[in-house]
Amino acid sequence: MGLLDGLMGNASEVNIEDVQEELSPIMADSEKVERAFKVVRDMYVFTSGRLILIDKQGLTGKKVEYLSIPYKSISTFSVETAGHFDLDSELTMWISGRRDPVKKELKKGSDVVGIQKLLANKILR
Numbered sequence: 001m002g003l004l005d006g007l008m009g010n011a012s013e014v015n016i017e018d019v020q021e022e023l024s025p026i027m028a029d030s031e032k033v034e035r036a037f038k039v040v041r042d043m044y045v046f047t048s049g050r051l052i053l054i055d056k057q058g059l060t061g062k063k064v065e066y067l068s069i070p071y072k073s074i075s076t077f078s079v080e081t082a083g084h085f086d087l088d089s090e091l092t093m094w095i096s097g098r099r100d101p102v103k104k105e106l107k108k109g110s111d112v113v114g115i116q117k118l119l120a121n122k123i124l125r
Helices: 003-008 016-026 112-123
Strands: 033-039 042-047 050-057 063-070 074-080 089-095 102-106
Touching (some): 016 033, 033 112, 042 112, 074 112, 089 112
Antiparallel strands (some): 050 063, 074 089, 089 102
16 A cells, blocks of 8 residues: 555555454454455454454554454445545445444545445355
C-alpha cells in the first residue's frame, strides 16, 4: 500500500500469511485467514469462520478493539458502491443480537465486489 493510499484511507489487500501469524493468539485452532484488507491502521479480516474488524485506537495504536462477527450472525448486508460525487463505498451489516447495524466505510479503490462476493459465499452456504 502506498503512503498516499494509506493517508486517503484506501483499503488494500494484505498478505494473509502475515495476518495469520499476527492473529494466531486469538484464532481458533483450525481457523484460517482467507482475505484481509487494511485501511491505514484498521483491518477487515475474513477467516474461515468469522469476520474480524480490527480498530486500532489512539495516537500510538496500542489500544486495539477486535470485533468478531461469526458469519452465521450476519442476517443482512448491503454494499453501496462509489459514485461520481461520493467517492466512498459503504459496507453495512445487520448482526443478530445487535440493535444497530455495523457500518464500515470503504474508500475508492477498495475491492467492493470481492468483499460482497466473499460475504455472500460465507453467509449463503
